[in-house]
Amino acid sequence: QSALTQPASVSGSPGQSITISCTGTNSDVGNFNLVSWYQHHPGKAPQLIIYEGTKRPSGVSNRFSGSKSGSTASLTISGLKAEDEADYYCCSFAGSNTWVFGGGTKLTVL
Amino acid sequence: QLQLQESGPGLVKPSETLSLTCTVSGGSISSNSYYWGCIRQPPGKGLEWIGIVYYSGNTYYNPSLKSRVTISVDTSKNQFSLKLSSVTAADTAVYYCARQKRAYDAFDIWGHGTMVTVS
Numbered sequence: 001q002s003a004l005t006q007p008a009s010v011s012g013s014p015g016q017s018i019t020i021s022c023t024g025t026n027s028d029v030g031n032f033n034l035v036s037w038y039q040h041h042p043g044k045a046p047q048l049i050i051y052e053g054t055k056r057p058s059g060v061s062n063r064f065s066g067s068k069s070g071s072t073a074s075l076t077i078s079g080l081k082a083e084d085e086a087d088y089y090c091c092s093f094a095g096s097n098t099w100v101f102g103g104g105t106k107l108t109v110l
Numbered sequence: 111q112l113q114l115q116e117s118g119p120g121l122v123k124p125s126e127t128l129s130l131t132c133t134v135s136g137g138s139i140s141s142n143s144y145y146w147g148c149i150r151q152p153p154g155k156g157l158e159w160i161g162i163v164y165y166s167g168n169t170y171y172n173p174s175l176k177s178r179v180t181i182s183v184d185t186s187k188n189q190f191s192l193k194l195s196s197v198t199a200a201d202t203a204v205y206y207c208a209r210q211k212r213a214y215d216a217f218d219i220w221g222h223g224t225m226v227t228v229s
Contacts, residue, residue, distance in 0.1 A: 001172065001173055001174060003156060003158075006156075034215045034216075036214070036215070036216035036217070038157075038217070043222075044222065045206075045219075045220040045221060045222045045223070046157075046206070046208075046217075046220045047220075048214070048216050048217060048218045051214040051215065051216035051218075052214065052215060052216070055214075057214070057218060089156060089157050091157075091159070091216070091217070093215060096170070097162070097170040098159070098170060098171075098172065098173065099159040099162075100159060101149070101156055101157040101158060101159055102156060102157075103155070103156035104155075104156040104157065
């Protein structure tokens with residue numbers, strides 16, 4: 001069970017859109033539609049922003065959207081705001097009731 | 111609003127056992143709608159899933175940690191606990207408790223985390 005692969009960092013200007021990728025294998029991302037995404041401001045509790053690949057929990061802005069192609073899941077944030085600056089993590093079901101996280105991506109809003 | 115609070119020793123000596131307690135408030139741990147999980151983040155690194163426990167006591171662990179991990183639940187105290195044995199410096203991390211909502215297959219509520227240093 002290896003960690004999912006995410007870019008270490010991405011950046012964008014306010015109002016722009018950015019996409020964060022999350023690459024796994026046929027044992028996790030590629031085999032299940034059970035990818036979730038979390039926003040983490042350091043020192044605070046992580047927050048669920050996407051579940052089951054594309055769904056948003058109640059209260060999460062529709063500026064956040066998720067997708068998947070093959071073994072790569074993606075998180076897109078549109079209309080970037082300063083408050084979106086945070087670390088983002090993906091997580092996937094990996095079979096046999098086990099889960100694997102990505103290494104995290106630091107988003108900088110320029 | 112359900113909340114999770116981690117409590118731990120802060121500092122553990124190498125080769126000893128790390129013990130962490132997660133207290134659930136504002137809701138019952140004895141619900142068939144949720145699992146209760148432990149996740150950690152070593153300094154400068156990403157999140158690592160440790161394992162989950164169901165209120166009935168069923169557990170599922172990260173294969174890479176399975177030989178050293180025990181997660182248990184105490185429904186009378188509305189708590190679940192993590193024990194990690196034979197710790198080394200590599201186990202130094204912020205440890206989080208989280209609720210996994212079965213309908214979402216995702217961790218929808220997290221604690222703020224507690225730093226545990228092995229030294």
